[in-house]
Amino acid sequence: MNNNINVLTPIVCGLIAFSNSALAQAPLVSIPSQDAFFEQIKSLCGQSFLGKVVVDNAPPSSFNTSKLVMHIRKCSDTELQIPFHVGDDASRTWIITKTGSGLSLKHDHRHKDGSSDVSTMYGGHTLDAGWPQVQTFPADEYSKALFVKLKIPQSIGNSWQMYIYPDTFTYRLTRQGREFRVDFDLTHSIEQPVTPWGYSEK
Known part of the structure; x- marks a missing residue:
């Protein structure tokens, strides 16, 4: 019995090591509609675009009176960083990430000194495949807990x-x-805005 264990042990260990290695090297699950959505945004990397509020049923705010600019600033195969500038306020960055089970959207909010705002990294995760043109991100559990904490x-x-x-x-x-x-x-790119707060210039 002990001899059998001695023989099997290196085999089992080898299988575990192979399995872990395979998992580490395995590509993220590919969802064609989400990949297409991600790649469309990524194709605009480095460009900035002017925006305007078209719907807002809350009282007027700085969004309605300020210059709005999105800058598709940094792109990798799994993450897109998109600062959203509201006038001189460079506190907001959208982060879209491939998670292996879909796409995540986070809102990174910083102060001018680079420190994180109390309301930061909230967002959501896709629950379905969506479409190449449209993705939906319902609030995730972290965000719900944060919203309750912030009253x-x-x-x-x-x-x-x-x-x-x-x-x-x-x-x-x-x-x-x-x-x-x-x-x-998206038909007209504009001059790039300043570096978003809390991020390096490169």
């Missing part, structure tokens, strides 16, 4: 959508009684 429980129902068409990129937030939407003109 804005109405935001638990947040859902974010992003649309991309040849001439327009759209960022949209909805929940019960609330809709906010910004359209960016």
Whole structure:
């Protein structure tokens, strides 16, 4: 019996090592519609575009009176970093990530000194394949807990959508009684904005 164990042990260890190695090298699960969505945005990497509020059923804010710019600033095979500038406010960066089970959208909010805002890294994760032009990100559990902590429980129902068409990129937030939407003109790139707060220049 002991001899059998001695013989099997290196075999089992070898299989485990092979399995772990294979998992480490395995590519992320590929969902064609999400890959197409991701690649469309990635193809615009390095460019900046002017936006405008087209829907906002809340009282007027800086979004309605400031210059709005999205900058597709850094792109890898698994992550897109897209600062969203509101006038001189460079505190916001959208981060879209391939997770292996879909796409994640996070909102990285920073102060001018680079430190994180108390309300940061909230967002959501896709629940279905979506379309090459449209992906939806319902609020994830981290975000719901954060909204409760910050005493804005109405935001638990947040859902974010992003649309991309040849001439327009759209960022949209909805929940019960609330809709906010910004359209960016992809037909004309503009001068790049300043480095977003908390990020390096390169």
